[in-house]
Amino acid sequence: MGVVTRTQLEEITPTLVAAADRVRAAVGTEVGDRVERALVRTLRDTISLDDDGAFVITGDIPAMWLRDSTTQMTPYLRFAADDPALADLLWAVVRRQFRLIEHDPYANSFNREPNGAHYDPDDLNADPLVWEQKYEVDSLAYPVTFAHAxxxxxxxxxxxxxxxxxVFRTIVAQWRAEQDxxxxxxxxxxxxxxxxxxxxRDGRGTPVAVTGMTWCGFRPSDDACTYGFNVPANLFAAEALLAVAAIAREVWSDTGLADDADVLRASILDGVRQHGIVPGPAGADVYAYEVDGLGGVLLMDDANTPSLLSLPLSAPSVLDDAVWAATRDFVLSPANPYWFSGTAAAGVGSPHTLPQRVWPIALAVDGLVSxxxxxxxxxxxxxxxxDGGTGDMHESFDVEDPSRFSRPWFSWADAMFCELALAAAED
Incomplete structure (x- = not known):
């Protein structure tokens, strides 16, 4: 397996430089320079190629997350139609994602080869290709929506x-099975x-009812769900099922799969309407972050996407605009227990990191949906x-002292910074 070669990178770089030039002209030299550096660095330093696709590390962890590898590639989507070399590289990422999902649709992250490396060697799952088997609904939705785009x-x-x-049939079957x-x-x-x-409960998670939504064990942060129905993940799954149905009908002429996706999407959305929309702190109906269908409701938001704040990006076709607007007001307020404000910044953090830490990902999402x-x-x-004087985006930083941060280089955060800058250049 080899990294992206100098020749391959040289083929793509003019496209990236041109994009950064547009940012420099619209937003300023410093932001444009950072965009160029981030776009080139991600391709150069996180991707390895072999005969079965592209393996993408997070930047600082030697494993491939299905979610992160998608979000890391998302800024490049806008250039794919005009740059065949870049499009080929993105398709190589999708090919690898499908290979990994077929290997284990419950796993969230994988090794480059079956070398037996694990986050925790004592985990119940000992598959040598699997880094972690934390089941996250978004880990299946991200590759589907990316492939569709x-x-x-x-x-x-x-x-x-x-x-x-x-793989698409497996995803639909698994989401349907996890309704119970x-x-x-x-x-x-x-x-x-x-x-x-x-x-x-011996690895089963907290009790849940059958609601029509699909269960998930872990959040996009890789933290265990408090309640088993994560609402932003379910709405993202509903959006992904639209993509499944479109590809099933238009590419494979598989009306059975398309119909199954449509039925499952309707069931998930009905479950969200019945259980996932609740009165918010200000009185208006909002999306809960998690519910269990038994009366348990968690009102919060997490910086990791799909989040409640990011729903216009992850689930634009299926969300209720009025409910989301009230939800956004809640998320970006002290009523959200993971909204933090200080002298350096105010925004959404995460129970995954220390209190008073805001995530650059959430700040970028705030701008993109604003x-x-x-x-x-x-x-x-x-x-x-x-950025703590580093020139890089981090996982999180202290709202009073940005020199206190987690993860020196987090490629997903770089990607979201690029997304925001590219959007600003198009305003």
Whole structure:
């Protein structure tokens, strides 16, 4: 396996430089320079190629997350239609994602080869290709929606082959099976771990009812769900099922799969309407972050996407605009227990990191969903000013002292900074 070669990178770099030039002209030299550096660095330093696709590390962890590898590639989607070399590289990522999902649709992250490396060697799952088997609904939704967007942009169906067809059927079947989680064989046990790193009830998770939504063990943060129905993940799954149905009908002429996806989407959305929309702190109906269908409701938001704040990006076709608007007001307020404010920044953090830590990902999402060019520019300035003097985006930083941060280089955060800057350049 080899990294992206100098020749391959040289083919793509003019596209990236041109994009950064547009940012420099619209937003300023410093932001444009950072965009160019981030776009080139991610391709150069996180991707390895072999005959079965592209393996993408997070930047600082030698494993491939299905979610992170998608979000890391998302800024490049806007250039794929006009750059065949870049489009080929993105399809290589999708091909690898489908290979990994076919290997284990419950796993969230994988090794480059079956070398037996694990986050915790004592985990219940000992598959040598699997880094972690934390089941996260978004880990399946991200590759599906990315493949759909890339197909629409390029018209190519070469990677939408029989394996992809099998993977799509597997995803629909798994989401449908996990509507009744008590009948599922999936377990996650990490002995001696803190509660967010393992699942209760001998690995089954906290009790849930059958609601129409699909169960997930872990959040996009990799933390265990408090309640088994994560609402933003379910809405993202509903959006992904639209993509499944479109590809099933238009590429594979598989009306059975398309119909199954449509039925499942309707069931998930009905479950969200019945259980996932609740009165908010200000009185208006909002989306809960998690529910169990038994009366348990968690009102919060997490910086990791899909989040409640990011729903216009992850689930634009299926969300209720009025409910989301009230939810946004809640998320960006002290009523959200993971909204933090200080002298350096104010925004959404996560129970995954220390209190008073805001995530650059959430700041970028805030700008992207705001609809305000002024807000985008304001948040770009905040992100540049809070990098702790490193020139890189981090996982989180202290709202009073940005020199205190987690993860020196987090490629997902770089990607979201680029997304915000590119959007600002288009305003």
């Amino acid at each position: 890339l197909w629409r942009a390029t018209g190519s169906t070469a990677v939408l082959d029989e394996r992809a067809h099998r 989680h008590d009948a599922s064989a999936y377990r996650f046990v990490r002995d001696g771990a803190i509660p967010t790193e393992t699942l209760a 609809g305000s060019p002024a807000r985008r520019r304001e948040l770009l300035d905040v992100l540049v000013a809070t």
